[in-house]
Amino acid sequence: MTHPEVLRYTAFSADPAGGNPAGVVLDSTGLDAAAMLGIAAALGYSETAFLTPAGPTGPGGTGPGVFDVRYFSPKTEVPFCGHATVAAAVALAERSGPGALLFRTAAGEVPVETARNDGRLRATLTSVEPHTEEIADADLTEALAALDWPAADLDPALPPRIAFAGARHLVIGAATRERLAALSYDVPRLTALMERLDLVTLQLVHRAAPEVFHVRDPFPVGGVYEDPATGAAAAAFGAYARELGLVPAASVLTLHQGEDLGRPGVLTVELRAGDPRVRVSGEGAALPTA
Template sequence: MDIYKMSSFSKNEIGGNKAGVVLDADSLDEASMMQIANQVGYSETAFVMKSDMADFKVRFFTPVKEVDLCGHATIAVFNLLKQLNIIKAGIYHQETKAGVLEVKVNDENVYMEQNQPVFYEIISKDHMKHCFNNFMMDYICELPIQVVSTGIKDIMLPIKSLEILLSLEPNLELIKKISDEFNVTGIHAFSLDTYDNNSAHCRNFAPLYGINEESATGTSNGALACYLYKYNNKVNKFTFEQGYVMNEPSEINVEFNLKDNNIERVYVGGKAVRI
Protein backbone atom coordinates (compact mmCIF):
# COMPACT_ATOMS: atom_id res chain seq x y z
CA MET A 1 0.00 0.00 0.00
CA ASP A 2 1.39 3.38 -1.04
CA ILE A 3 1.66 6.14 1.54
CA TYR A 4 1.96 9.57 -0.06
CA LYS A 5 3.71 12.36 1.81
CA MET A 6 2.41 15.87 1.21
CA SER A 7 3.11 19.36 2.57
CA SER A 8 0.01 21.56 2.76
CA PHE A 9 -0.20 25.35 2.95
CA SER A 10 3.45 25.68 1.93
CA LYS A 11 4.57 29.22 1.22
CA ASN A 12 6.65 29.57 -1.94
CA GLU A 13 7.09 25.78 -2.20
CA ILE A 14 8.79 25.58 1.20
CA GLY A 15 7.44 25.06 4.68
CA GLY A 16 3.86 24.00 5.15
CA ASN A 17 2.42 21.22 7.27
CA LYS A 18 3.19 17.63 6.38
CA ALA A 19 0.47 15.00 6.11
CA GLY A 20 0.39 11.38 5.10
CA VAL A 21 -2.27 10.23 2.62
CA VAL A 22 -3.36 6.64 2.03
CA LEU A 23 -5.71 6.06 -0.92
CA ASP A 24 -8.06 3.06 -1.29
CA ALA A 25 -7.97 2.46 2.46
CA ASP A 26 -11.29 0.57 2.70
CA SER A 27 -9.57 -2.69 3.69
CA LEU A 28 -7.83 -1.17 6.72
CA ASP A 29 -9.30 -1.48 10.19
CA GLU A 30 -8.97 1.24 12.81
CA ALA A 31 -5.99 -0.41 14.51
CA SER A 32 -4.11 -0.60 11.20
CA MET A 33 -4.82 3.07 10.43
CA MET A 34 -3.63 4.04 13.90
CA GLN A 35 -0.45 2.01 13.43
CA ILE A 36 0.28 3.56 10.02
CA ALA A 37 -0.32 7.10 11.34
CA ASN A 38 2.05 6.40 14.21
CA GLN A 39 4.74 5.08 11.87
CA VAL A 40 4.36 7.99 9.43
CA GLY A 41 4.77 10.30 12.42
CA TYR A 42 3.22 13.42 10.91
CA SER A 43 0.67 15.42 12.89
CA GLU A 44 -2.08 13.79 10.79
CA THR A 45 -2.44 11.03 8.22
CA ALA A 46 -5.60 10.84 6.09
CA PHE A 47 -7.19 7.61 4.91
CA VAL A 48 -9.40 7.87 1.80
CA MET A 49 -12.25 5.41 1.29
CA LYS A 50 -15.46 4.94 -0.67
CA SER A 51 -18.59 6.66 0.64
CA ASP A 52 -22.32 6.06 0.24
CA MET A 53 -23.13 9.71 0.93
CA ALA A 54 -20.25 11.69 -0.64
CA ASP A 55 -17.53 11.46 -3.29
CA PHE A 56 -15.03 10.19 -0.71
CA LYS A 57 -14.92 9.22 2.94
CA VAL A 58 -11.85 10.46 4.83
CA ARG A 59 -10.66 9.53 8.32
CA PHE A 60 -7.89 11.44 10.08
CA PHE A 61 -5.40 10.06 12.61
CA THR A 62 -2.72 11.79 14.65
CA PRO A 63 0.12 9.59 15.95
CA VAL A 64 -1.95 8.91 19.08
CA LYS A 65 -5.67 9.52 18.35
CA GLU A 66 -8.30 9.80 15.64
CA VAL A 67 -9.70 13.31 15.11
CA ASP A 68 -12.99 14.28 13.49
CA LEU A 69 -11.51 16.63 10.90
CA CYS A 70 -8.16 17.95 9.73
CA GLY A 71 -7.82 20.95 7.44
CA HIS A 72 -4.27 20.52 6.19
CA ALA A 73 -4.73 16.78 5.60
CA THR A 74 -7.89 17.50 3.57
CA ILE A 75 -5.94 20.00 1.47
CA ALA A 76 -3.29 17.30 1.00
CA VAL A 77 -5.85 14.66 -0.05
CA PHE A 78 -7.57 16.71 -2.74
CA ASN A 79 -4.40 18.27 -4.11
CA LEU A 80 -3.00 14.74 -4.44
CA LEU A 81 -6.16 13.42 -6.12
CA LYS A 82 -5.92 16.26 -8.63
CA GLN A 83 -2.18 15.71 -9.23
CA LEU A 84 -2.84 12.00 -9.89
CA ASN A 85 -5.67 12.92 -12.33
CA ILE A 86 -8.21 11.06 -10.21
CA ILE A 87 -10.27 14.26 -10.04
CA LYS A 88 -10.38 17.51 -12.00
CA ALA A 89 -11.21 21.06 -10.96
CA GLY A 90 -14.70 21.21 -9.55
CA ILE A 91 -16.80 20.80 -6.41
CA TYR A 92 -16.63 17.58 -4.38
CA HIS A 93 -17.93 16.33 -1.04
CA GLN A 94 -16.10 14.39 1.66
CA GLU A 95 -17.69 12.37 4.43
CA THR A 96 -15.93 12.99 7.75
CA LYS A 97 -16.76 12.47 11.41
CA ALA A 98 -17.52 16.22 11.49
CA GLY A 99 -20.16 15.74 8.76
CA VAL A 100 -20.32 15.82 4.96
CA LEU A 101 -18.35 18.85 3.81
CA GLU A 102 -17.82 20.53 0.46
CA VAL A 103 -14.39 20.79 -1.15
CA LYS A 104 -13.70 23.23 -4.00
CA VAL A 105 -10.81 22.29 -6.28
CA ASN A 106 -9.42 24.88 -8.67
CA ASP A 107 -6.26 25.19 -10.74
CA GLU A 108 -4.24 26.80 -7.94
CA ASN A 109 -5.70 25.79 -4.58
CA VAL A 110 -8.09 23.50 -2.77
CA TYR A 111 -10.70 25.01 -0.44
CA MET A 112 -12.50 22.87 2.12
CA GLU A 113 -15.81 23.77 3.69
CA GLN A 114 -15.94 23.81 7.45
CA ASN A 115 -18.89 23.83 9.81
CA GLN A 116 -20.52 27.09 10.76
CA PRO A 117 -18.75 28.64 13.73
CA VAL A 118 -19.76 27.78 17.27
CA PHE A 119 -18.57 30.07 20.06
CA TYR A 120 -18.16 28.40 23.45
CA GLU A 121 -16.96 29.63 26.84
CA ILE A 122 -14.78 32.68 27.38
CA ILE A 123 -11.76 31.86 29.57
CA SER A 124 -10.12 34.21 32.05
CA LYS A 125 -6.56 35.47 31.61
CA ASP A 126 -5.62 34.14 35.03
CA HIS A 127 -6.64 30.66 33.97
CA MET A 128 -4.36 30.76 30.92
CA LYS A 129 -1.36 32.83 31.92
CA HIS A 130 0.88 29.96 33.06
CA CYS A 131 0.50 27.99 29.80
CA PHE A 132 3.91 29.30 28.75
CA ASN A 133 7.04 28.98 30.85
CA ASN A 134 8.31 32.48 30.07
CA PHE A 135 4.93 34.16 30.43
CA MET A 136 4.56 37.83 31.25
CA MET A 137 1.50 39.00 33.16
CA ASP A 138 0.38 41.24 30.32
CA TYR A 139 1.32 39.10 27.31
CA ILE A 140 -2.35 38.47 26.45
CA CYS A 141 -4.13 41.33 24.65
CA GLU A 142 -7.63 42.64 25.39
CA LEU A 143 -9.51 40.49 22.88
CA PRO A 144 -11.37 37.64 24.61
CA ILE A 145 -9.83 34.21 25.17
CA GLN A 146 -12.51 31.92 23.80
CA VAL A 147 -13.15 28.34 22.67
CA VAL A 148 -14.29 28.40 19.03
CA SER A 149 -14.98 25.60 16.56
CA THR A 150 -15.66 25.19 12.86
CA GLY A 151 -15.26 21.43 13.20
CA ILE A 152 -12.67 21.07 15.95
CA LYS A 153 -12.66 23.08 19.19
CA ASP A 154 -9.60 25.22 19.98
CA ILE A 155 -8.84 27.97 22.45
CA MET A 156 -8.22 31.27 20.64
CA LEU A 157 -5.47 33.03 22.60
CA PRO A 158 -4.75 36.64 21.50
CA ILE A 159 -1.15 37.80 22.06
CA LYS A 160 -0.11 41.44 22.23
CA SER A 161 2.73 41.42 19.68
CA LEU A 162 4.50 39.25 17.15
CA GLU A 163 7.70 39.47 19.18
CA ILE A 164 5.98 38.05 22.27
CA LEU A 165 4.20 35.36 20.24
CA LEU A 166 7.44 34.13 18.67
CA SER A 167 9.18 33.99 22.06
CA LEU A 168 6.55 31.90 23.86
CA GLU A 169 7.79 28.62 25.36
CA PRO A 170 4.82 26.26 25.85
CA ASN A 171 4.28 24.44 29.12
CA LEU A 172 3.12 21.27 27.39
CA GLU A 173 1.86 19.46 30.49
CA LEU A 174 -0.30 22.41 31.53
CA ILE A 175 -1.60 22.85 27.96
CA LYS A 176 -2.57 19.16 28.00
CA LYS A 177 -4.42 19.66 31.27
CA ILE A 178 -6.26 22.77 30.07
CA SER A 179 -7.09 21.14 26.71
CA ASP A 180 -8.62 18.20 28.56
CA GLU A 181 -10.46 20.51 30.96
CA PHE A 182 -12.14 22.49 28.17
CA ASN A 183 -12.49 19.51 25.78
CA VAL A 184 -10.42 21.19 23.05
CA THR A 185 -7.71 20.04 20.67
CA GLY A 186 -5.31 22.70 21.87
CA ILE A 187 -4.39 26.38 21.99
CA HIS A 188 -4.29 28.56 18.87
CA ALA A 189 -2.20 31.60 19.85
CA PHE A 190 -2.13 34.54 17.47
CA SER A 191 -1.00 38.14 17.05
CA LEU A 192 -2.44 40.74 14.72
CA ASP A 193 1.17 41.82 14.06
CA THR A 194 2.53 39.96 11.02
CA TYR A 195 5.54 39.70 8.72
CA ASP A 196 3.71 40.18 5.42
CA ASN A 197 0.74 42.41 6.23
CA ASN A 198 -1.57 39.41 6.61
CA SER A 199 -4.58 38.95 8.89
CA ALA A 200 -2.67 37.35 11.81
CA HIS A 201 0.44 35.37 12.71
CA CYS A 202 -0.32 32.10 14.50
CA ARG A 203 1.19 29.32 16.58
CA ASN A 204 -0.75 26.16 17.42
CA PHE A 205 -0.11 23.83 20.37
CA ALA A 206 -1.91 20.48 20.70
CA PRO A 207 0.21 18.22 22.96
CA LEU A 208 -2.89 16.32 24.14
CA TYR A 209 -2.98 14.85 20.62
CA GLY A 210 0.76 14.28 20.36
CA ILE A 211 1.41 17.58 18.52
CA ASN A 212 3.67 19.88 20.53
CA GLU A 213 3.46 22.55 17.80
CA GLU A 214 2.00 22.50 14.31
CA SER A 215 3.25 24.55 11.37
CA ALA A 216 -0.14 25.02 9.64
CA THR A 217 -3.60 24.24 10.97
CA GLY A 218 -6.55 24.64 8.63
CA THR A 219 -9.41 24.03 11.04
CA SER A 220 -7.93 26.25 13.76
CA ASN A 221 -7.50 29.13 11.33
CA GLY A 222 -11.05 28.65 10.06
CA ALA A 223 -12.19 29.16 13.64
CA LEU A 224 -9.80 32.12 14.07
CA ALA A 225 -11.20 33.86 10.99
CA CYS A 226 -14.72 33.55 12.44
CA TYR A 227 -13.44 34.86 15.79
CA LEU A 228 -11.79 37.86 14.10
CA TYR A 229 -14.93 38.56 12.06
CA LYS A 230 -16.94 38.63 15.29
CA TYR A 231 -14.56 40.74 17.36
CA ASN A 232 -12.17 42.62 15.10
CA ASN A 233 -12.54 42.87 11.32
CA LYS A 234 -15.73 42.60 9.22
CA VAL A 235 -14.17 41.22 6.03
CA ASN A 236 -14.81 37.91 4.27
CA LYS A 237 -11.23 36.96 3.30
CA PHE A 238 -8.31 36.26 5.63
CA THR A 239 -4.71 35.10 5.16
CA PHE A 240 -2.81 33.67 8.10
CA GLU A 241 0.93 33.09 8.65
CA GLN A 242 2.12 30.13 10.68
CA GLY A 243 5.15 27.90 11.15
CA TYR A 244 7.82 30.60 10.93
CA VAL A 245 9.27 29.81 14.36
CA MET A 246 9.61 26.19 13.16
CA ASN A 247 11.37 27.26 9.93
CA GLU A 248 8.39 25.93 7.99
CA PRO A 249 6.63 29.08 6.74
CA SER A 250 3.01 28.47 5.85
CA GLU A 251 0.12 30.46 4.44
CA ILE A 252 -3.52 29.57 5.06
CA ASN A 253 -6.44 31.28 3.32
CA VAL A 254 -9.98 31.52 4.70
CA GLU A 255 -13.05 32.78 2.85
CA PHE A 256 -16.67 33.26 3.95
CA ASN A 257 -20.00 33.24 2.21
CA LEU A 258 -22.01 35.90 4.04
CA LYS A 259 -25.75 36.44 4.23
CA ASP A 260 -27.07 39.57 5.96
CA ASN A 261 -23.59 40.01 7.48
CA ASN A 262 -23.77 36.55 9.06
CA ILE A 263 -21.31 33.78 8.25
CA GLU A 264 -23.16 31.20 6.15
CA ARG A 265 -20.23 29.10 4.90
CA VAL A 266 -16.55 28.88 5.85
CA TYR A 267 -13.83 27.68 3.44
CA VAL A 268 -10.17 27.07 4.31
CA GLY A 269 -7.78 26.80 1.39
CA GLY A 270 -4.24 26.48 0.15
CA LYS A 271 -1.96 24.41 -1.98
CA ALA A 272 -0.03 21.23 -1.24
CA VAL A 273 3.14 19.80 -2.75
CA ARG A 274 4.33 16.20 -2.81
CA ILE A 275 7.46 15.50 -0.80
Protein backbone atom coordinates (compact mmCIF):
# COMPACT_ATOMS: atom_id res chain seq x y z
CA MET A 1 0.00 0.00 0.00
CA THR A 2 1.29 3.46 -0.92
CA HIS A 3 1.85 5.68 2.09
CA PRO A 4 -0.34 8.78 1.69
CA GLU A 5 0.89 12.29 2.25
CA VAL A 6 -0.23 13.51 5.67
CA LEU A 7 -0.58 17.28 5.88
CA ARG A 8 -0.55 19.18 9.16
CA TYR A 9 -2.73 22.25 9.64
CA THR A 10 -4.09 24.25 12.52
CA ALA A 11 -7.75 25.30 12.57
CA PHE A 12 -9.45 28.32 14.12
CA SER A 13 -6.27 30.37 14.08
CA ALA A 14 -4.11 31.95 11.39
CA ASP A 15 -1.13 31.52 13.72
CA PRO A 16 0.40 28.03 13.61
CA ALA A 17 1.01 28.34 17.36
CA GLY A 18 -2.72 28.72 18.01
CA GLY A 19 -5.88 26.80 17.30
CA ASN A 20 -6.19 23.04 17.04
CA PRO A 21 -3.73 20.99 14.98
CA ALA A 22 -5.25 18.42 12.63
CA GLY A 23 -3.92 15.89 10.21
CA VAL A 24 -5.26 15.98 6.66
CA VAL A 25 -5.01 13.27 4.02
CA LEU A 26 -6.36 14.74 0.78
CA ASP A 27 -6.57 11.40 -1.02
CA SER A 28 -7.14 8.35 1.16
CA THR A 29 -8.19 6.08 -1.70
CA GLY A 30 -7.31 2.50 -0.79
CA LEU A 31 -6.94 3.09 2.95
CA ASP A 32 -9.12 1.00 5.24
CA ALA A 33 -10.25 1.96 8.74
CA ALA A 34 -7.33 0.20 10.42
CA ALA A 35 -4.82 2.09 8.28
CA MET A 36 -6.55 5.40 8.96
CA LEU A 37 -6.58 4.75 12.70
CA GLY A 38 -2.91 3.84 12.57
CA ILE A 39 -2.02 7.10 10.82
CA ALA A 40 -4.10 9.15 13.28
CA ALA A 41 -2.55 7.38 16.27
CA ALA A 42 0.98 7.91 14.97
CA LEU A 43 0.28 11.58 14.31
CA GLY A 44 -1.23 12.08 17.77
CA TYR A 45 -3.46 15.04 16.98
CA SER A 46 -7.00 15.04 18.35
CA GLU A 47 -8.32 14.36 14.82
CA THR A 48 -7.13 13.53 11.33
CA ALA A 49 -9.43 13.95 8.31
CA PHE A 50 -9.23 11.39 5.51
CA LEU A 51 -10.71 12.60 2.21
CA THR A 52 -11.61 10.53 -0.81
CA PRO A 53 -12.37 12.68 -3.88
CA ALA A 54 -15.83 11.94 -5.27
CA GLY A 55 -15.76 14.44 -8.15
CA PRO A 56 -17.58 17.69 -8.92
CA THR A 57 -21.35 18.09 -9.00
CA GLY A 58 -23.83 20.11 -10.99
CA PRO A 59 -24.43 20.52 -14.73
CA GLY A 60 -21.22 19.97 -16.63
CA GLY A 61 -19.36 19.16 -13.45
CA THR A 62 -19.19 22.80 -12.41
CA GLY A 63 -20.47 22.39 -8.85
CA PRO A 64 -18.44 22.12 -5.66
CA GLY A 65 -15.75 19.58 -5.18
CA VAL A 66 -17.26 16.60 -3.38
CA PHE A 67 -15.33 14.44 -0.91
CA ASP A 68 -16.17 11.45 1.21
CA VAL A 69 -14.60 12.20 4.59
CA ARG A 70 -13.80 10.10 7.63
CA TYR A 71 -12.38 11.39 10.90
CA PHE A 72 -10.12 9.50 13.29
CA SER A 73 -8.73 10.40 16.70
CA PRO A 74 -5.76 8.45 18.07
CA LYS A 75 -8.23 5.96 19.61
CA THR A 76 -11.37 5.85 17.50
CA GLU A 77 -13.39 7.06 14.54
CA VAL A 78 -15.87 9.90 15.13
CA PRO A 79 -18.82 10.78 12.88
CA PHE A 80 -17.86 14.42 12.40
CA CYS A 81 -15.05 16.79 13.37
CA GLY A 82 -15.27 20.52 12.82
CA HIS A 83 -11.66 21.57 13.23
CA ALA A 84 -10.38 18.88 10.88
CA THR A 85 -13.05 19.97 8.38
CA VAL A 86 -11.76 23.54 8.53
CA ALA A 87 -8.15 22.33 8.25
CA ALA A 88 -8.95 20.16 5.23
CA ALA A 89 -10.90 22.93 3.52
CA VAL A 90 -8.05 25.40 3.98
CA ALA A 91 -5.58 22.83 2.61
CA LEU A 92 -7.79 22.33 -0.46
CA ALA A 93 -8.20 26.09 -0.95
CA GLU A 94 -4.43 26.56 -0.89
CA ARG A 95 -4.11 24.07 -3.71
CA SER A 96 -7.20 24.74 -5.85
CA GLY A 97 -8.35 28.19 -4.79
CA PRO A 98 -11.21 29.25 -2.51
CA GLY A 99 -14.77 28.22 -3.25
CA ALA A 100 -17.48 25.73 -2.41
CA LEU A 101 -16.96 22.15 -1.23
CA LEU A 102 -19.21 19.35 -0.08
CA PHE A 103 -18.02 16.89 2.57
CA ARG A 104 -20.02 13.66 2.80
CA THR A 105 -19.49 12.49 6.37
CA ALA A 106 -20.90 9.71 8.54
CA ALA A 107 -23.12 12.36 10.15
CA GLY A 108 -24.45 13.63 6.81
CA GLU A 109 -23.59 16.14 4.12
CA VAL A 110 -21.63 19.20 5.28
CA PRO A 111 -21.27 22.10 2.83
CA VAL A 112 -18.07 24.12 3.30
CA GLU A 113 -17.19 27.52 1.85
CA THR A 114 -13.67 28.90 1.76
CA ALA A 115 -12.65 32.51 1.15
CA ARG A 116 -9.49 34.59 1.34
CA ASN A 117 -9.61 37.82 3.33
CA ASP A 118 -6.54 40.04 3.78
CA GLY A 119 -4.39 37.15 2.61
CA ARG A 120 -5.81 34.72 5.16
CA LEU A 121 -7.93 31.70 4.30
CA ARG A 122 -11.16 31.16 6.20
CA ALA A 123 -13.51 28.19 6.06
CA THR A 124 -17.19 28.07 6.99
CA LEU A 125 -18.95 24.76 7.53
CA THR A 126 -22.71 24.28 7.68
CA SER A 127 -23.70 21.59 10.16
CA VAL A 128 -26.20 18.82 9.73
CA GLU A 129 -29.55 19.55 11.37
CA PRO A 130 -28.95 19.82 15.13
CA HIS A 131 -30.96 18.96 18.21
CA THR A 132 -30.65 18.93 22.00
CA GLU A 133 -31.89 16.59 24.69
CA GLU A 134 -32.12 16.46 28.47
CA ILE A 135 -29.49 14.66 30.53
CA ALA A 136 -30.63 12.42 33.36
CA ASP A 137 -29.94 13.75 36.85
CA ALA A 138 -27.84 10.71 37.74
CA ASP A 139 -25.70 11.14 34.63
CA LEU A 140 -25.15 14.82 35.34
CA THR A 141 -24.19 14.00 38.92
CA GLU A 142 -21.66 11.50 37.60
CA ALA A 143 -20.24 14.03 35.12
CA LEU A 144 -19.79 16.64 37.84
CA ALA A 145 -18.17 14.09 40.13
CA ALA A 146 -15.70 13.14 37.37
CA LEU A 147 -14.93 16.81 36.80
CA ASP A 148 -14.80 17.49 40.56
CA TRP A 149 -17.13 20.44 39.99
CA PRO A 150 -19.53 21.28 42.83
CA ALA A 151 -23.06 21.96 41.60
CA ALA A 152 -22.76 25.42 43.16
CA ASP A 153 -20.08 26.29 40.59
CA LEU A 154 -22.50 25.90 37.67
CA ASP A 155 -24.20 28.79 35.87
CA PRO A 156 -27.96 28.34 36.34
CA ALA A 157 -28.55 30.38 33.17
CA LEU A 158 -26.79 27.65 31.15
CA PRO A 159 -28.68 24.45 32.01
CA PRO A 160 -26.86 21.20 31.18
CA ARG A 161 -28.00 19.52 27.97
CA ILE A 162 -26.70 17.04 25.42
CA ALA A 163 -26.39 18.85 22.09
CA PHE A 164 -25.86 17.38 18.63
CA ALA A 165 -24.77 18.93 15.33
CA GLY A 166 -22.96 15.97 13.82
CA ALA A 167 -21.67 14.53 17.11
CA ARG A 168 -22.97 14.45 20.68
CA HIS A 169 -21.59 16.84 23.31
CA LEU A 170 -22.60 17.49 26.90
CA VAL A 171 -22.89 21.23 27.52
CA ILE A 172 -22.18 22.38 31.09
CA GLY A 173 -22.03 26.05 32.08
CA ALA A 174 -19.41 27.34 34.52
CA ALA A 175 -20.39 30.29 36.71
CA THR A 176 -16.92 31.85 36.58
CA ARG A 177 -13.94 31.95 34.28
CA GLU A 178 -11.84 30.68 37.19
CA ARG A 179 -13.99 27.54 37.45
CA LEU A 180 -13.50 26.89 33.75
CA ALA A 181 -9.74 27.45 33.99
CA ALA A 182 -9.32 24.93 36.80
CA LEU A 183 -9.85 21.78 34.73
CA SER A 184 -8.55 18.56 36.27
CA TYR A 185 -10.78 15.55 35.82
CA ASP A 186 -10.89 11.82 36.53
CA VAL A 187 -10.03 10.38 33.12
CA PRO A 188 -11.29 6.79 33.56
CA ARG A 189 -14.50 7.91 35.26
CA LEU A 190 -15.36 10.54 32.68
CA THR A 191 -14.40 8.24 29.81
CA ALA A 192 -16.76 5.54 31.06
CA LEU A 193 -19.66 7.98 31.30
CA MET A 194 -18.98 9.45 27.86
CA GLU A 195 -18.79 6.02 26.25
CA ARG A 196 -22.09 5.02 27.85
CA LEU A 197 -23.81 8.22 26.67
CA ASP A 198 -22.08 8.20 23.24
CA LEU A 199 -20.52 11.62 23.86
CA VAL A 200 -17.58 12.89 21.81
CA THR A 201 -16.61 15.78 24.12
CA LEU A 202 -17.88 17.80 27.01
CA GLN A 203 -18.50 21.42 26.03
CA LEU A 204 -17.64 23.36 29.19
CA VAL A 205 -18.75 26.97 28.81
CA HIS A 206 -18.42 30.32 30.57
CA ARG A 207 -20.44 33.26 29.26
CA ALA A 208 -18.28 36.40 29.18
CA ALA A 209 -20.79 38.64 27.34
CA PRO A 210 -24.20 38.17 25.70
CA GLU A 211 -22.67 36.62 22.58
CA VAL A 212 -19.11 35.86 23.74
CA PHE A 213 -18.15 32.60 25.44
CA HIS A 214 -15.03 30.81 26.68
CA VAL A 215 -15.10 27.05 26.16
CA ARG A 216 -13.05 23.95 26.96
CA ASP A 217 -13.56 20.42 25.66
CA PRO A 218 -12.32 17.29 27.42
CA PHE A 219 -11.92 14.50 24.85
CA PRO A 220 -10.73 11.39 26.73
CA VAL A 221 -12.75 9.01 24.55
CA GLY A 222 -10.51 10.05 21.67
CA GLY A 223 -7.32 9.53 23.61
CA VAL A 224 -6.80 13.28 24.10
CA TYR A 225 -7.08 15.00 27.48
CA GLU A 226 -8.45 18.22 25.98
CA ASP A 227 -9.30 19.40 22.48
CA PRO A 228 -7.84 22.90 21.81
CA ALA A 229 -10.62 24.05 19.41
CA THR A 230 -13.75 22.03 18.69
CA GLY A 231 -15.85 22.99 15.68
CA ALA A 232 -18.43 20.21 16.07
CA ALA A 233 -19.04 21.20 19.68
CA ALA A 234 -19.27 24.86 18.64
CA ALA A 235 -22.03 23.97 16.18
CA ALA A 236 -23.82 21.93 18.84
CA PHE A 237 -23.49 24.80 21.30
CA GLY A 238 -24.98 27.24 18.79
CA ALA A 239 -28.03 24.99 18.47
CA TYR A 240 -28.22 24.68 22.26
CA ALA A 241 -28.06 28.44 22.79
CA ARG A 242 -30.79 29.08 20.22
CA GLU A 243 -33.09 26.29 21.40
CA LEU A 244 -32.94 27.48 25.00
CA GLY A 245 -33.54 31.11 23.97
CA LEU A 246 -30.17 32.26 25.31
CA VAL A 247 -29.48 34.26 22.14
CA PRO A 248 -31.65 35.70 19.35
CA ALA A 249 -32.65 33.38 16.51
CA ALA A 250 -30.29 35.31 14.24
CA SER A 251 -26.98 35.71 16.06
CA VAL A 252 -23.23 35.61 15.64
CA LEU A 253 -21.48 34.07 18.63
CA THR A 254 -17.76 34.22 19.37
CA LEU A 255 -16.19 31.28 21.16
CA HIS A 256 -12.69 31.54 22.60
CA GLN A 257 -10.99 28.20 23.10
CA GLY A 258 -7.46 26.97 23.73
CA GLU A 259 -6.30 29.89 25.87
CA ASP A 260 -5.79 27.67 28.91
CA LEU A 261 -3.67 25.33 26.78
CA GLY A 262 -1.51 28.08 25.32
CA ARG A 263 -3.09 27.58 21.86
CA PRO A 264 -5.70 30.35 21.58
CA GLY A 265 -8.27 30.05 18.84
CA VAL A 266 -11.48 31.80 17.82
CA LEU A 267 -14.59 30.03 16.55
CA THR A 268 -17.40 32.06 14.98
CA VAL A 269 -20.87 30.54 15.23
CA GLU A 270 -23.61 31.96 13.03
CA LEU A 271 -27.31 31.32 13.57
CA ARG A 272 -29.81 32.33 10.89
CA ALA A 273 -33.51 32.86 11.49
CA GLY A 274 -35.57 30.14 9.85
CA ASP A 275 -32.56 27.89 9.20
CA PRO A 276 -31.98 25.15 11.79
CA ARG A 277 -28.44 24.39 10.61
CA VAL A 278 -25.51 26.11 12.28
CA ARG A 279 -22.52 27.70 10.56
CA VAL A 280 -19.09 27.59 12.15
CA SER A 281 -16.16 29.45 10.68
CA GLY A 282 -12.53 30.06 11.40
CA GLU A 283 -9.14 30.65 9.89
CA GLY A 284 -6.52 28.01 9.30
CA ALA A 285 -2.83 27.70 8.51
CA ALA A 286 -0.27 25.07 7.58
CA LEU A 287 1.97 23.94 10.41
CA PRO A 288 5.74 24.15 9.99
CA THR A 289 7.33 20.94 8.78
CA ALA A 290 9.76 19.25 11.12
